[in-house]
Amino acid sequence: MxxxxxxxxxxxxxxxxxxxxxxxxxxxxxxxxxxxxxxxEKPTITIGVTLPLTGDVAMLGQSAKNAIELAQSQLPTNLKYNYKLVFEDDQFKPALGATIANKLISVDHVDALMSFGSPVGSVVSPIAEKKGAPHVNSFASASHVADGDYNFLDYTPSYEDSELFIQELEKRGIKKIVFFAQSDNQGAASIIDSFERDIKKTDIEVVSIQNFTTGTRDFRTNIDKVKGLKPDIYVLEATSPELEILTRQLRQAGINTPVTTMEAFEFSDQMSLFEGMWYVNGADATPWFVDLYTKTYGVSPKFGAANDYDGFSLLVKAVEAAGDGKTKPTHEQIKDALANIKSFDGALGTNQTIDSNGIVDSKAVVRTIKNGVPVTIAP
Amino acid sequence: MDIIPQLIVNSIIAGAIYSMVALGFNLIYGTTKFFDLGYGALAAVGGYSVFYFYKGLGLNLYVAIILGILISGAIGLIIYRLVYAPLRKRKSSGMVLLVAALGVMTAVQSIVAILFTSQFQTLSRSAGNEAVYNIFGGVITQTQLIILILGLLIMAAIGLMFRYTLFGKAIKAVGDDEEVSKIVGINTVKVIGWVFFIGSAIAGLAGILVGFDTGIEPTMGLSLLLKGVIASIIGGIGNVYGGVLGAFLLGFIENFGIWQISGEWKDAIAFGVLILFLLFRPQGILKL
Structure with a gap:
């Protein structure tokens, strides 16, 4: 050639x-x-959802996904819009959550966002505010996740947990406590802040606060430092696996004093470690939601699933109120409609309200672990 | 002062874990003068192998442990043959080897996470219920005692190997001067291959024991490796006995260091000591 x-x-x-x-x-x-x-044809509203679908809290993230999909399946057919969900896995890591939020808003052009938990919620919240994207978080103890006009929080705030927790401590005659706190976890830090403010009004003494960082696996010296203080109870504010490792090392050190927490136990998939222990948790799901979820998926919903169900339902309610059914409402219109929702019925109960900070008002409960399963004992 | 005996026991427990990591790391470094960052990931390989065989397939515990150790050793050897040996043959710079090792660690961790998810797992079926012993006022669990005894036995075995076996002498020769070793007839490729196998097997064993003590996760190797490296530098990089000494010293420094201050400072103290040694005694306590 x-x-x-x-x-x-x-x-x-x-x-x-x-x-x-x-x-x-x-x-x-x-x-x-x-x-x-x-x-x-109806326009389609796309909601981007970032959840921990893998990693240490995957069981909660998967339950949240199920709840959101369940809420979608329950939507009536006569709505103005179709609703599409885009799920992303943030592994409960803030850095991933930030990347995903930017992608969902800037690349996928979602109409609204949902996120999960304080660590990821804390980074998604300012991104959503800056880019003007309506954002609902359904599992953050840190109330600053609702800061700004575009951010909303459907979760029992830390000050509710703290108030009930202190009431329960007083009711049980507890005078001396030791705190173990995962200080770099946003949710735990927010709970502890609320607690430290409220405890000053009582005669309960916090004899020691042992702070540690995520990734700590050896708590033995921390434990030995407080063993001699003989507290009435140990308060553990940590996520999995630090929570389980700390609890086992407490027992290995020969400490059989009760342990308690505000919310942390239900992050664990080894709840038998906390058998018989009481603790404070976010609001209970309604029986109808528990039944519906259990019938649909064959297992009972995990902690926070009802909040995610309601979070999605709130967004749908806002979009339906904001749009005319012919064209999609803008981010600003959806945000305004969310802020104008005064009362709604959902998986967490009837007549739920949203306060001026964008936080759904819900009350904490006291629970115990019975046969490895959480059971509400008060109020 | 009741706390002192337990602090000493805690320090010994931490030192025992670090020493096992430092042993294998120093064996490899002392022979090849190569900072094998990929070494840490083999701890996860060992731990997850036992998780698969013992908890997944229900095999006998001791069989699962032996398989875990052999698999870690084999994967370490394969990585050496496929990645490090060709680079060394090409006389690649230390930076290239370091980056390759980093890539190996990341790749192995990612594969483990894909196969087993990144959820934290325990190897023990009776987590929280194992036997606990009281030693001079300090409490130590059965697993921790095993870690301590095995670490010392492995150190003794390596010492005996260096002193009394031809293979041990060959390892020392290659470590001293690889080129001269070749000239005198030592098959350096084979010797280094065996060093990687043994070192990786030790890493796997460390991962298995940590898995029984606290638990396993795909990224567990990095934190173990860092502590092993700090121990090695403190004790004398490349020196097997130095690594063990450095490990126990690090254990004591960390635990006594946070006695009166917050536990959040533990890592800061460890890395602070590393920097001090790098500045003022880079050869470590015991020279190579």
Whole structure:
């Protein structure tokens, strides 16, 4: 084959490739344009959801996903809009949560966001506020996740937990406590802040606060430092696996004093470690939600699932109120509609209200672990 | 002062874990002069192998442990043959080898996370219920005692190997000068391969024992490796006995260091000591 022939064939080959690429682009653009709804089709609202679907709290994240999908399946057919969910896995890591939030808003152009937990919620919240994207978090103790106009929180605030927790301590005659706190966890830090403010009004003495960072696996020296103080109870504010490791090392050190927490026990998939222990937790799910979830998935919902069910339902309620059904409401319209929701019925109960800070008002409960399962004992 | 005996026991327990990591790391470094960052991931390989065989397939515990150790050793050897040996043959710089080792660690961790998820797991079926012993006023669990005894036995075995076996002498020769070792007829590729196998097996065993003591997760190797490296530098990088000495010293420094201050300072204290040694005694306590 001569050089000239090779050159000609090369040019022809390139022309064919470029031609195919142009045709592909034309087809893609045409398809995109044709996916705009016909005049009698409902527009689709896309809600981006970032959850810990893998990692140490995957069981809670998966339960949250189930609850949101369940809420979607329960939507009536006569709504103004169709609703599409886009799930992403943040592994309960703030850095991943930030990346996902930016992607959902800037690349996927979601109409609203949902997030889970204080660590991720704390980074998603300022991103949502800056980019003007309505954001509902359904599992954050840190109330600053609701800061700003675009952020809303459907979870029992830490000050509710703290108030009930102190009442329960007083009721049980507890005078001396030792705190173990995962100080770099936003949720735990928020709970401890509320607690330290409220405890000053009582005669209960916090004899020691042992702070540790996420990733700590050896608590033995921390434990030995407080063993001699002989507290009436140990308060553990940590997530899995630090919570389980700390509890086992307390027992290995020969400490059989009761342990308690505000919310942490239900982060664990080894609840038998806390058998018989009382603790304070976020609001209970209604029986109808528990039944519906259990019938649908064959297992009972985990802690926070009802909050996620309601979080999605709140967004749908806001979108339906904000939009005319012909075009999608703007982010600002959805945000305003959320802020205007005064009362609603949901998986956490009837006549729920949203306060001026964007936080759904819900009350904490006292629970115990009985046969490895949480059971509400008060109020 | 009742706390002192327990602080001493806690320090010994921590030192025992670090010494096991430092032993294998120093064996590899002392022979190849190569900072094998990928070494840490093999602790996770050992732990998850036992998790799979013991808790997953229900095999006998001792069979699962032996398999875990052998698999860690085998994977370490394969990584050496496929990644490090070709780079060393090409006379790649230390930076290239370091980056390759970092890549190995990341890749192995990711594969473990994909196969087993990144959820924290325990190897023990009776977590929290194992036997506990009282030693001079300090409490130590059965697993921790096993870690301590095994660490000392492995150190003794390696010492005896260096002193009384031809293979041990070959390892020392390669560590002293690889080129001259080749000239005198030592099959350095084979010797280094065995060093990687043995060192990786020790890493796997460390991961298994930590798995029984606290638990396993795909990223467990990094924190273990860092402490093992600090111990090695304190004790004398490349020196097997130095690594053990450094490990126990680190255990004491960490636990006594946080006696009167918050536990959050533990890592800061450990890395602070590392920096001090790098500045003022980079050869460590015991030279190579």
């Amino acid at each position: 001569t050089k000239t022939t090779k050159t000609v064939l090369g040019i022809v080959g390139i022309a064919i490739i470029v031609g195919i690429a142009i045709i592909a682009i034309i087809i893609a653009v045409t398809a995109k344009n044709s996916s705009k709804p016909a005049s009698n």
